[in-house]
Amino acid sequence: MNTALSSKRHYVDPAPFDPGRTEPVGAESESFYRASSWQLMWWKFRRHKVAVAAAFVLLAFYLLVPFVEVVAPYNQTKRHGDFLYAPPQAIHLMHEGRFVGPFTYPYTYSFDLESFRRVYTPDRSKPQPIRFLCRGDAYQFWGMWEMNVHLVCPPEDGTMFLLGTDRLGRDLLSRIIYGARISLTIGIVGIAVSFALGLFFGGLAGYLGGWVDHVIQRMIEILRSLPELPLWLALSAALPANWSPILVFFGITIILGLLDWPGLARAVRSKLLSLREEDFVKAAELMGASKQRIIARHLIPNFMSHLIASATLSIPSMILGETALSFLGLGLRPPVTSWGVLLNEAQNLAAVQLHPWLLFPMVPVVIVVLAFNFMGDGLRDAADPYH
Known part of the structure; x- marks a missing residue:
């Protein structure tokens, strides 16, 4: 019995503490009992995979908050009078079997006299490439600096309404x-x-x-x-x-x-x-x-x-x-x-x-x-x- 206790006393487990195990042993036992309440909380939180994934989703949302003007393709108040209640535009990569990159097809619209609605039809003969890290609508960054740099911009002389527009023609995604x-x-x-x-x-x-x-x-x-x-x-x-x-x-x-x-x-x-x-x-x-x-x-x-x-x-x-x-x-x-x-x-x-x-x-x-x-x-x- 003394031999067993002695071998247990001198046993050292080189592996770090695994929060998934209920009974820490050896060196990990020492790290467990020396850990603060915040460390123990973090070890148990890491085991909750859904909670960790949700934390990353929230982190992405809150990292967006300081840079909404840069991320949004349009200024929130910009109106497009020719595109009232325009439906979402799809992003395409291939045009007539050829890789063009991310682009949208421009809208042409007509007025339906029976339903009194605008009918938008994509013109598939004119691909309009989307621009990245480009200059677009001006804005006041944090209300202090006049800037016009955007992460994503609509095509030159084109539109990019990925989630459609509202009654005033404002881009809903922005x-x-x-x-x-x-x-x-x-x-x-x-x-x-x-x-x-x-x-x-x-x-x-x-x-x-x-x-x-x-x-x-x-x-x-x-x-x-x-x-x-x-x-x-x-x-x-x-x-x-x-x-x-x-x-x-x-x-x-x-x-x-x-x-x-x-x-x-x-x-x-x-x-x-x-x-x-x-x-x-x-x-x-x-x-x-x-x-x-x-x-x-x-x-x-x-x-x-x-x-x-x-x-x-x-x-x-x-x-x-x-x-x-x-x-x-x-x-x-x-x-x-x-x-x-x-x-x-x-x-x-x-x-x-x-x-x-x-x-x-x-x-x-x-x-x-x-x-x-x-x-x-x-x-x-x-x-x-x-x-």
């Missing part, structure tokens, strides 16, 4: 790309407001208890009992009509943040109720640490991973809230461009029946919401010490 900046940012800013309120009120309720806990819990119950969508509509309708688009943006963000914090506050409260009786909290109190320091430096960091997972799962509700309000005409309004504002044009069922590409702004909303949910599930499982 407007979806521009809308990503507002729709994705509003979720992050809104969760920051919700996060701050949830940590503050949940921390007070969980650590102080007593009458403070009762008051905060009754306030949360009142907020949770109110119908969410009518409350959103009422608060959004209360915003002054003469506000600038920036003020409306921050107003909608604050509304979404104010209505989302109760769930996070309850999670913080329940965690603090269990942690405030721990020995390290008693030791901090005996050393004279203030309540604010104990909450901010000792309690909240112990379950920050859980908070991050909860916040990640809350961002989709922010994005859907902005989309719903803008779709109903009570959220962001033109000239601001967001995915909800773009979907506002799809309210008319007759227009959707005739021009189904107006529903394309719904696609990025679905992708982003699903990606956040998948990544949030992975983070929640990784942050759970019993998973």
Whole structure:
């Protein structure tokens, strides 16, 4: 028996720690027990392949946000009077058996007197090559520098409407790309407001208890009992009509943040109720640490991973809230461009029946919401010490 223990003591496994194994041994056991909670969370998160893929999708979307003017082929406000409600143009590589590269066929249109619609027909005798890293429509990069460089440009004297155009002849793909900046940012800013309120009120309720806990819990119950969508509509309708688009943006963000914090506050409260009786909290109190320091430096960091997972799962509700309000005409309004504002044009069922590409702004909303949910599930499982 002593020999077996001795051989086990001197056994060294040269392989690094594999998070897929439940019982680390040898050198990997040492790395496991020396790892911080963030390292353990990362090792478990890597095993969740769907969550990792969703994280890469979200990373691609958020990397797009600072460079929407460069990526979009057209300026979001540019109108093409000859191409109202033009259907999506296809990208081709071969023309009459010869490789030309990415190109589009130009549209010719005629007016149908029976249906009172424009009928667009591609002219397959004139391939128009698409340009890359080229000069196109001018724009204000980050609102500071006048630039005209684009990643992809339409053909010279041609068009490239990959997702079609709207009622004013504006390229829908370019407007979806521009809308990503507002729709994705509003979720992050809104969760920051919700996060701050949830940590503050949940921390007070969980650590102080007593009458403070009762008051905060009754306030949360009142907020949770109110119908969410009518409350959103009422608060959004209360915003002054003469506000600038920036003020409306921050107003909608604050509304979404104010209505989302109760769930996070309850999670913080329940965690603090269990942690405030721990020995390290008693030791901090005996050393004279203030309540604010104990909450901010000792309690909240112990379950920050859980908070991050909860916040990640809350961002989709922010994005859907902005989309719903803008779709109903009570959220962001033109000239601001967001995915909800773009979907506002799809309210008319007759227009959707005739021009189904107006529903394309719904696609990025679905992708982003699903990606956040998948990544949030992975983070929640990784942050759970019993998973």
